[in-house]
Amino acid sequence: MIDFVVLALLTIITASTPLVFAAIGEIVVEKAGVLNLGVEGMMIVGAIGAFAVAVTTGDPTLAILAGAASGLVLAFIFGFLTLYLLSNQVATGLALTLFGIGFSALLGNGFVGQTYGGLPHLDIPILSDLPFVGQLIFGQDVLVYLSVFSALGVTWFLGRTRWGLAVRAVGENHDAAHSIGFSVTLIRMGAVLFGGAMAGLGGAYLSLAHTPLWVENMTAGRGWIALALVVFASWKPWRAFFGAYLFGGITIVQLHAQGFGVDVPSQILSMLPYLATIVVLVLISRDGSRARLNAPACLGRSFHASG
Amino acid sequence: MKLFGKIATLTAAALATATLAMSGVANAQSDPLKVGFVYVGPIGDHGWSYEHNQGRLALEKEFGDKVETTFVEKVPEGADAQRVINQLATSGHDLIFTTSFGYMNPTLRVAKNHPKVRFEHATGFKRDKNVATYSGRFYEGRHVAGLIAGKMTKTNTIGYVASFPIPEVIRGINAVAIAARSVNPDVKIKVVWVSSWFDPGKEADAAKTMIDQGVDIIMQHTDSPAPIQVAESRGVWAVGQASNMSAFGSKAHLTAIIDNWSPYYVARTKAVLDKTWESGDTWGGFKSGMVEMAPYNTAVPADVVALAETARKGIIDGSVHPFTGPIKDQSGKIVVPAGEVAPDGMLLGMDFYVEGVEGKIPQ
Secondary structure (H helix, E strand, C coil): CCHHHHHHHHHHHHHHHHHHHHHHHHHHHHHHHCCCCCCHHHHHHHHHHHHHHHHHHHHHHHHHHHHHHHHHHHHHHHHHHHHCCCHHHHHHHHHHHEEEEEHHHHHHHHHHEEECCCEEECCCHHHHHCCHHHHHCCEEEEEHHHHHHHHHHHHHHHHHHHEEEEEEHHHHHHHHHHCEEEEHHHHHHHHHHHHHHHHHHHHHHHHHHCCCCCCCCCCCCHHHHHHHHHCCCCCCCHHHHHHHHHHHHHHHHHHHHHHHCCCCHHHHHHHHHHHHHHHHHHHHHHHHHHHCCCCCCCCCCCCCCCC | CCCHHHHHHHHHHHHHHHHHHHHHHHHHHHEEEEEEEEEECCCCCCHHHHHHHHHHHEEEEEHHHHEEEEEECCCCHHHHHHHHHHHHHHHHEEEEECCCCCCCCHHHHHHHCCCEEEEEECCCCEEEECCEEEEEHHHHHHHHHHHHHHHHHHHHHHEEEEECHHHHHHHHHHHEEEEEEHCCCCEEEEECCCCCCCCCHHHHHHHHHHHHCCCCEECCCCCCCCCHHHHHHHHCCEEEEECCHHHHCCCCEEEEEEEECHHHHHHHHHHCCCCCCCCCEEEEEECCCCEEEECCCCCHHHHHHHHHHHHHHHHHHHCCCCCECCCEEEECCCEECCCCCCHHHHHHCCCCCCCCEECCCCC
């Protein structure tokens, strides 16, 4: 029984980790006042970037870096268009997703059908052999730990550091931030690039650890779930972290329920995170004063220093 | 307004000239025969569309410069499909294969406007004078895979990663259950529906889930090789889908059910060349070569391989039918009496689980 619970929890961790990366990254982007709907596109490009390097070099570290870099490059395109050329963020983000899916298919042409052994797991003697917690806490791959640290790190960064304050300031009121001397465009660019790298890591986790292979469109909508999680978490990193695990948990529990022959409509469970997001949006619109405290006031608005 | 009118007239005239010129070219060269293919996935999906494309390549190999083939990949089912099919029909293609269920109505609509072009639609059930349909009896392959699985399982539980509850998929699950239980009456089938034809992550999660629940053989009716990979890393068996997936898990891969469209595509193209093509419906299995088994894993004992091969040959010569009575549904009610075989009509509309399959079909 204990073995079974450990195995189920391990599956939940793998299902949730890509969502954690993408959602935490997007929180920083949106906190800076930028709405990047291209998460799916950045994830898929991260997935092929990481996989291509993993297969060619066999070096997991390089592969992870390549995943982050691929997402970052796509984010740079988005940042340049929306922050410097002031294009519409929603339209640019959607275009970025479409571009990412097509571009990754092109890059991945030669990698279809290849396999990669998967990321090495941390194996600490004694600790990894502990019952229950050993495998769960001390036997994961490096990206899982990185996802936990990124949730903690971003919480600390946004809440406790000067630069985190600057990010929030440009997201809340870019004119005020500009008037006290912050470079709104540069700070936003930094946030967008960070979000891209994180989405790229989420994609890298998919193609290196979750299902170590490359097939077109393998993110299968996880970028959109991450976007929904950001609103669901009302822009709080730790809530996004638990939201991702809640969603991963529901997915896996639902599969287990089916395997045990429990009669649950799987379609209803798969729409739960979106349903939850709609509920949160309804709450925000109804009780504005309370919930809107967290939504960045300048979200989605272009900034132009006009004087 | 006048200017627009003029432009419209000019364009129309130009189009007419171009069309005339094109048909002139088509008439001038009686050969090669132009054959078009429409695929729903990328040819690199390593599954469904990949195998259809292998069929196209077989045509080129067989007929050389007597045929010229064109393909369009990743065509969404729906309005886009009609545009693509129409484009192939108007650009001088004489034979067009549309290879996904959702192309059924677009194919028929285009076919009405192009009575001289022959259409072949995969897995559909609506035909016309110039629209034939074809599909594979993949359940024959599932029968052989089910026999092997029934012999190889130690936990007596087979896991099935399923896509959507349509008769095609349910038929496959039932074929496995009947075959596996014929050699091992204790076998149970666990089914997990992932509500997708293609979501590697979810397919992998479904496979992991079932392995955690004690399944030691993974079968799938979804298109990605992710479940094979999971089986390999967890040290259980798996059966590949649509094409040989042993590259994704050589130790786990017991065999695979391969869709081989080449013989059909060659025969139908030959019929057009010989001017003997007629509309009709083909549901081919092992006998016509449309369904094949991938090489058996070397870990499968010789007696099990012999059992599988006997069944395969029996299906070819007609002595074995995967749905031979007595077949009971989950409640124990006999749906096919002893000594009879399920008629094709029942197979095509199958909407119930047979005995040995756990759970309920999602509504």
